[in-house]
Amino acid sequence: MKVLYDHQSFTGAAYGGVSRYFFELLRSFAKRDDIEFELSLRFSNNEYLDQESFSRHFRFRPLAHLQNVNRLASMLNRIHSIQRLQKARFDVFHPTYYHQYFLKYINGKPFVLTFHDATSERYGHQYPELGENLNDVKKLLIKRADRIIAVSEYSKQELLTFYNVDPDKVRVIHLGTSFAHYTPRQTTPALPFPYLLFVGKRPLYKNFPAFFRAVQPVLHRHRDIHLVCAGGGTFTHAEQELFHAAGLTHRVHYRPVTDAALYNLYQHALAFVFPSLNEGFGIPVLEAFSCGCPAVLSNRSSLPEVGADAAVYFDPDDDEAIADAVERVITQPSLRDDLRRRGAGRIRLFSCEKTAQQTFQVYKELV
Template identity: 30%
Template sequence: MGVVINGRFLTQQLTGVQRFAFELSKRLILINRSIKLLTPNVPLNESYSELSTDYVVKQGYLNGQFWEQLYLPLASRNKLLLNLANTAPLFKRYQIVTVHDLAFLRYPECFSASFAKWYSFLIPRIVKNSLRVLTVSHFSREEIVNFLGVSPERITVIYNAVSEKFFYDPCVEKENIVLAVGSLDPRKNLLRLIDAFKKLNLHDYTLFIVGQQSKIFRNSKLEALIRNLSNVKITGYLTDEELVKLYQRAKLFIYPSVYEGFGLPPLEAMACGTPVIVSNVASLPEVCGDAAYYINPFSVDDIANGIRCVLEDDVLQKELISKGLKRVKRFTWENSVKKLVSVIEELGY
């Protein structure tokens, strides 16, 4: 039996979950060049152009969930199927499943009704039937144990890491930018962030929100809220190259999310030499350690106070930058793929 990867994520836009799948897949292939990514027979997202098509096998006449549930089990028969992007076939025993978080259970009101119902049906079943479960933090591991009843011994934590594209350039001059990055998902808590920013009357600063609305999330109503705010901008989706430049220019990065399985943007900001403010909940303290300023995400006043404290304290900014650059070195894709290889070998593949 060999190993194949569920490559459905290659048809999707490159965001947090897909980045985890992509970075591990391309490194796993370098270790074992017999491994292939199975994908629907449709064009792949251009974000993955650096992946050689020699390792991609397009098959079938279906797409999306139908391809994953109906065709992929047949295409991967007699193989170990590696699923790195949350979803997986229901009727496949020999597989590894990755669950990034349980937001669909913990905050179902943030998602469309159809998405929340589908995930609530799918995830518990694929987790139960899989040989091993992967997740991205010890926080998420505890969530899976407590809410899905999975034995801790069946769960392996494999951290996210930061792409080498995100780097610190001391020659780039900081600008009066407060930056937030993430999908326009109610769970990201952007409404409270905007209220906090308005409360501070920072007329010399611009709040940039990088992200876009997805059909899986309930409407966050952000567009209506900022319609008359000239210093709040929603950029939409940015490429990595565009995002790096914005991280480097920002004087402050803030991530007030109320629930995360990992939370990659704070590490990206640290890698680019930007002071970071994050919520004091979920996985974020585990990920950010002592390299971030923590706020209560449920308090507009506390969010505003955090922004003000960091912006007004040059010494604190330098301290957070220094600690952030050190912190991000703890997370590498090389270490993560080694853990993944160990899991595969433990299963006898």
């Protein structure tokens, strides 16, 4: 069996949950001899792909800040993917994002679509930047797909809520994380202060401004504790003004992410806090569990499904609830120890290999 993956999620994203999902899938398949795959990609600055040799693409990091260069890379990648589709040397096609360009070239071959979440459907009116215009494209692809993978039971229910889709062609496949088996090449010193950890993008439904507002009283009561934001881009001017107004400028820090740096941050954090309003799955939860980091999570969307009893939960719209959950964890060492123990047990239920095996079974249904 041969599977063709396209360029979409790898073209413009150095990091991100979707490209990470497909990268881990390909990395797992690269270790097997019962499946072949091709990633049709010519230009990318994706950091995950640097770890493996299954993609022979060109990098353009010095020019990555130029919008026209990224547009050109995307156009050339799409042309290359169309050429690979026209060659038809594959059994199953698995696009890595939501674009309909391939429909006229697939020539009756089956394709599998992964549905990550319904964030644009649920919050598109509130946050137009989320790509509300994707909904019509998703509708078409969902109708045409031979199988749909939902990354959680919550994601499946969202799919059934917003789209007219036959439940029989939907398969729920949970994700995994390579952090469960990650060993840093060198030991990185811990930061010289205790801290709460926030990971990933901060705007819109990620709910960082509300979280920061809620946690300010906690930080003022515990003056030795800092807040570290890993990834998601450097702080904006508006964020810096927010920190300054709160009198916390010197206790809120940004750190760029590599796997090694992120692993180290999880390992030494007092707690990982995830106040998101909507997640299709929530890989950072598994990353925290893998690193022995206590998790304090929003009680929305897929997060209780992933975290189960291994996390403390709060209502992300309730400032007092957020502050109370965070304060409980940072002031109770026994609770942190219990969360670490439960997280270590919970992570055993998830793995990249399990995700790959279940995805392989979906492909076999179509061949």
